[in-house]
Amino acid sequence: MLNYALRRLLMxxxxxxxxxxxxxxxxxxxxxxxxxxxxxxxxxxxxxxxxSIRRMIEQYGLNDPFYIQYGRWIGNVLSGNLGWxxxxxxxxxxxxxxxxxxxxxxxxxxxxxxxxxSIYLGSRAGIYLNKWxxxxxxxxxxxxxSFPVYVFGLLMLLIFYSVLDWFPPGRLxxxxxxxxxxxxxxxxxxANTVDSxxxxxxxxxxxxxxxxAAPAISLIYVNLASMTRIMRTSMLETLxxxxxxxxxxxxxxxxxxxxxxARRNALLPVATIAGMELxxxxxxxxxxxxxxxxxxxxxxxxxAAANLDFPAILGFGLYFVVxxxxxxxxxxxxxPLLDPRVKTK
Amino acid sequence: MKRLLVLALCLGLSAAVPxxxxxxxxxxxxxxxxxxxILSFDPAYIANTPSSYGVLNVYxxxxxxxxxEISEFVPAISTEVPSLENGLIKEGADGSVSYTxxxxxxVRAHQVGIKGADGKITWEYLDKLTEEQKASIEPGYxxxxxxxxxxxxMRAILQGQSWxxxxxxxxxxxxxxTDIAKWVETEGKVEKIADASPEVLRKVYDQLASQFTVDGDxxxxxxxxxxxxxLGVIALPFGTSIVDxxxxxxxxxxxxxxxxxxxxxxxxxxxxPLFDKENGTGPFMLEEWDRTDRRITMKRFxxxxxxxxxxxxxxxxxxxxxxxxxxxxxxxxxxxxxxxVEFLDELSKTPGVKVTDGLPKVFGRGLFFAxxxxxxxxxxxxxxxxDGKGIPxxxxxxxxxxxxxxxxxxxxxxxxxxxxxxxxxSRGPTVRGIMGYRPDSPIYTYDPAKAxxxxxKAFGGKLWETGFTFTAYVQEGTPQxxxxxSALQQGLQRINPKFRMQIQSLPxxxxxxxxxxxxxxxxPLTYMGWGPDYSDPGGPLGAxxxxxxxxxxxxxxxxxxxxxxxxxxxxxxxDEAWASSDPAxxxxxxxxxxxMSHEYATTQFLxxxxxxxxxxxxxxxxxxxxxxxxxxxxxPIKKAN
Numbered sequence: 001m002l003n004y005a006l007r008r009l010l011m012x013x014x015x016x017x018x019x020x021x022x023x024x025x026x027x028x029x030x031x032x033x034x035x036x037x038x039x040x041x042x043x044x045x046x047x048x049x050x051x052s053i054r055r056m057i058e059q060y061g062l063n064d065p066f067y068i069q070y071g072r073w074i075g076n077v078l079s080g081n082l083g084w085x086x087x088x089x090x091x092x093x094x095x096x097x098x099x100x101x102x103x104x105x106x107x108x109x110x111x112x113x114x115x116x117x118s119i120y121l122g123s124r125a126g127i128y129l130n131k132w133x134x135x136x137x138x139x140x141x142x143x144x145x146s147f148p149v150y151v152f153g154l155l156m157l158l159i160f161y162s163v164l165d166w167f168p169p170g171r172l173x174x175x176x177x178x179x180x181x182x183x184x185x186x187x188x189x190x191a192n193t194v195d196s197x198x199x200x201x202x203x204x205x206x207x208x209x210x211x212x213a214a215p216a217i218s219l220i221y222v223n224l225a226s227m228t229r230i231m232r233t234s235m236l237e238t239l240x241x242x243x244x245x246x247x248x249x250x251x252x253x254x255x256x257x258x259x260x261x262a263r264r265n266a267l268l269p270v271a272t273i274a275g276m277e278l279x280x281x282x283x284x285x286x287x288x289x290x291x292x293x294x295x296x297x298x299x300x301x302x303x304a305a306a307n308l309d310f311p312a313i314l315g316f317g318l319y320f321v322v323x324x325x326x327x328x329x330x331x332x333x334x335x336p337l338l339d340p341r342v343k344t345k
Numbered sequence: 346m347k348r349l350l351v352l353a354l355c356l357g358l359s360a361a362v363p364x365x366x367x368x369x370x371x372x373x374x375x376x377x378x379x380x381x382x383i384l385s386f387d388p389a390y391i392a393n394t395p396s397s398y399g400v401l402n403v404y405x406x407x408x409x410x411x412x413x414e415i416s417e418f419v420p421a422i423s424t425e426v427p428s429l430e431n432g433l434i435k436e437g438a439d440g441s442v443s444y445t446x447x448x449x450x451x452v453r454a455h456q457v458g459i460k461g462a463d464g465k466i467t468w469e470y471l472d473k474l475t476e477e478q479k480a481s482i483e484p485g486y487x488x489x490x491x492x493x494x495x496x497x498x499m500r501a502i503l504q505g506q507s508w509x510x511x512x513x514x515x516x517x518x519x520x521x522x523t524d525i526a527k528w529v530e531t532e533g534k535v536e537k538i539a540d541a542s543p544e545v546l547r548k549v550y551d552q553l554a555s556q557f558t559v560d561g562d563x564x565x566x567x568x569x570x571x572x573x574x575x576l577g578v579i580a581l582p583f584g585t586s587i588v589d590x591x592x593x594x595x596x597x598x599x600x601x602x603x604x605x606x607x608x609x610x611x612x613x614x615x616x617x618p619l620f621d622k623e624n625g626t627g628p629f630m631l632e633e634w635d636r637t638d639r640r641i642t643m644k645r646f647x648x649x650x651x652x653x654x655x656x657x658x659x660x661x662x663x664x665x666x667x668x669x670x671x672x673x674x675x676x677x678x679x680x681x682x683x684x685x686v687e688f689l690d691e692l693s694k695t696p697g698v699k700v701t702d703g704l705p706k707v708f709g710r711g712l713f714f715a716x717x718x719x720x721x722x723x724x725x726x727x728x729x730x731x732d733g734k735g736i737p738x739x740x741x742x743x744x745x746x747x748x749x750x751x752x753x754x755x756x757x758x759x760x761x762x763x764x765x766x767x768x769x770x771s772r773g774p775t776v777r778g779i780m781g782y783r784p785d786s787p788i789y790t791y792d793p794a795k796a797x798x799x800x801x802k803a804f805g806g807k808l809w810e811t812g813f814t815f816t817a818y819v820q821e822g823t824p825q826x827x828x829x830x831s832a833l834q835q836g837l838q839r840i841n842p843k844f845r846m847q848i849q850s851l852p853x854x855x856x857x858x859x860x861x862x863x864x865x866x867x868x869p870l871t872y873m874g875w876g877p878d879y880s881d882p883g884g885p886l887g888a889x890x891x892x893x894x895x896x897x898x899x900x901x902x903x904x905x906x907x908x909x910x911x912x913x914x915x916x917x918x919x920d921e922a923w924a925s926s927d928p929a930x931x932x933x934x935x936x937x938x939x940x941m942s943h944e945y946a947t948t949q950f951l952x953x954x955x956x957x958x959x960x961x962x963x964x965x966x967x968x969x970x971x972x973x974x975x976x977x978x979x980x981p982i983k984k985a986n
Binding site for chain 2: 030031032033036053055059084086088089090091095098099102154157158161162165168169170171174177181290291292293295299303308
């Protein structure tokens with residue numbers, strides 16, 4: 001198991017290298033002036049005309065051959081410098097590390113309850129096939145599936161913020177922001193919920209939860225459908241297996257057979273999907289973050305891409321490769337725990 | 346247990362939930378939601394309007410614009426506005442002109458230097474000091490002096506980073522040099538500033554320093570000759586904002602030495618010590634700049650030399666999604682939001698919301714003709730011939746083609762249907778408020794008959810027979826530009842079905858590439874906009890020069906043919922107007938230039954941009970100054986409870 005994990009982790013730098021080469025090659029298909037736009041904070045900065053543009057191209061070495069530009073960048077990366085992001089107005093590494101806790105906070109709050117709920121609902125639907133709980137769950141999940149996330153998010157915002165004033169957008173209220181930025185508040189993780197608890201500040205904790213609630217509920221509901229349906233199908237298949245029938249024939253309680261024997265084996269496909277789902281969410285949930293004005297990795301990466309902010313795009317690409325590889329590895333390691341017949345060879 | 350947990354969570358959440366809106370939210374705090382971002386807090390670094398929102402409020406200048414006036418000034422750090430009448434502007438016998446600024450006494454920065462027992466200076470916020478601590482303030486440390494003024498202006502020039510700082514170089518050299526690099530390269534006879542010897546760098550520094558004289562509490566700036574836009578540049582919230590020399594030096598900035606200024610020339614944003622911090626004398630202090638959350642918090646400076654502001658705090662947040670901004674405005678969580686123009690009518694009818702509309706801007710929009718065009722690997726030209734399937738590279742060199750295009754545009758429809766009657770048609774490079782603008786100067790109107798007449802004359806009559814096909818470009822995400830090109834496309838089709846203009850939206854970088862990256866421009870017709878950097882129409886960055894000078898920025902983009910026309914017809918008049926400092930002499934010349942831009946159909950001038958603001962109805966005091974592009978000065982803003 002350990003050897004397997006190490007081998008997978010050793011692949012990481014190779015994948016990262018290949019990806020960085022691909023993104024770098026892609027940006028080289030643009031002309032130096034187009035790439036220069038990435039270094040100019042706004043179109044106004046190219047207002048100086050051809051002479052100014054020529055100087056800036058020279059300044060940033062944009063006319064140098066591919067390998068020199070790539071070498072310069074990779075050299076910086078290896079020394080821990082991912083470059084400067086014009087989008088975030090800070091080093092790429094700093095931007096990623098300061099946005100990561102915000103995204104993680106949202107992902108954890110949306111993913112864990114979402115996963116548990118879909119396992120529960122999927123199992124129930126499978127167990128009560130074609131009965132009213134199954135119909136109800138299917139209806140509920142199909143509605144969620146049919147809703148584009150931006151529509152559902154806006155509805156959430158309209159009802160829970162505009163009408164009820166329960167769940168406002170953003171990450172914190174102004175008063176809570178003042179507390180968090182004061183000298184008395186210690187930043188441990190960058191995640192508001194965790195830090196407020198560690199600081200023993202319950203009002204900030206609850207304010208943070210208020211701001212997380214709407215985007216988390218939106219994500220849970222919209223993502224619920226796929227996992228619930230996979231769980232339901234998997235559960236149906238497992239319930240038809242011989243060992244389930246044998247267990248029942250041996251006189252085991254129906255509840256024990258369904259929830260302890262069948263459900264555990266039905267989790268395998270869900271684990272695969274959930275792993276990918278989690279990796280995607282950790283890359284940021286662009287639309288949800290944008291609608292709920294939640295500054296996370298999704299908004300940042302989308303804005304960086306729109307601004308042709310190459311250092312940020314490359315840095316984010318590397319981050320995402322790490323997330324994908326690690327998540328794949330975790331899923332692979334979870335398989336044998338769920339089903340001992342699966343060996344990690 | 347589970348029920349208990351759920352109950353506790355619900356109780357906690359409900360405790361944190363505020364009551365429904367019954368009173369002003371966040372009293373004393375102005376919450377400003379926009380889609381832009383600030384680049385830096387270094388006045389010498391910034392050049393664009395959004396970035397000026399920070400510097401304008403945390404720093405002060407020698408002079409300010411008088412309310413919404415763009416050619417009148419009021420004292421700020423300078424106690425008087427220089428004029429010939431008060432003797433603070435003097436004309437020398439050699440043609441030089443000097444401007445003297447008497448510096449206000451007792452102007453303190455947000456942070457001041459306190460000398461400790463060990464003789465070490467520490468910087469403390471003035472507002473937090475006790476009277477006893479104030480007695481330990483080290484003289485000059487956080488106290489604005491004439492030397493600080495001299496240092497600030499020289500720092501902006503020598504840093505050479507932004508064109509707004511370079512505008513000061515143009516003032517100081519009366520237009521001889523556009524930036525410090527040109528000055529050094531010319532003086533040292535080198536191709537690049539990096540090749541200049543230390544002696545040359547020192548010499549340029551000495552030449553520059555000699556133009557700023559400090560005499561007690563007065564600073565005198567001497568120009569080699571007249572530069573009529575001087576005060577207009579001095580009052581802008583960019584490089585002319587005054588910094589404290591001792592503080593800048595202490596945080597790692599330029600020390601003021603003539604020997605090492607090149608080390609601080611064009612710093613990378615991250616390497617600029619003033620990028621994310623400030624120590625200005627303005628009405629607000631930068632409290633926090635969370636670039637991750639894209640939030641800027643500014644706090645009132647109680648010791649502001651003009652008296653503290655009404656607002657206690659300003660929170661500026663970048664919120665890209667309109668619906669989110671809108672809901673925050675409606676709920677009272679935001680006091681100002683940037684709103685798309687199509688929502689103005691709806692918002693103006695919404696209770697609690699105030700729309701201030703139709704604010705004039707000095708920004709004009711137009712379709713820019715280019716000639717001759719690059720015919721190598723350029724799909725915009727089609728066949729590259731006048732055969733109906735393309736256009737030749739000199740297509741727009743023919744004045745009848747340009748006039749035909751200008752008569753084929755439906756300006757009225759654009760103004761009514763696209764711009765909702767909120768603005769006026771552009772009359773040329775000079776827009777309302779700028780010298781030379783006359784409301785009765787000639788403009789083009791949609792006139793198919795006249796367009797036909799000109800098209801029939803173009804290319805000896807061949808154009809009418811063959812027709813044409815080419816591509817015009819517009820930046821992505823500019824629906825008004827697309828509408829202007831579509832209106833023109835339809836107008837051309839109605840005049841002659843053989844006239845085919847395709848429209849392509851591209852990212853700005855690609856358009857810039859077509860205009861700037863080749864020997865000749867590759868875009869025949871481009872939708873663009875521009876506004877002057879100061880209120881005077883002349884000078885390198887004035888409206889008339891921008892469009893009509895052969896060395897202007899439009900000329901730089903739209904081809905040698907355009908530049909030749911400008912050199913032959915327009916430059917003599919531009920030079921004549923600039924040589925005089927008498928408005929009575931200058932105004933008719935700029936008015937004449939405006940008419941000539943119509944006569945020669947240099948550009949298809951479309952409309953003047955307009956501004957508007959959307960606030961809660963308890964917000965008052967906003968002043969729209971056109972030359973500041975409507976930048977928010979938060980000092981006069983009041984938020985009623």
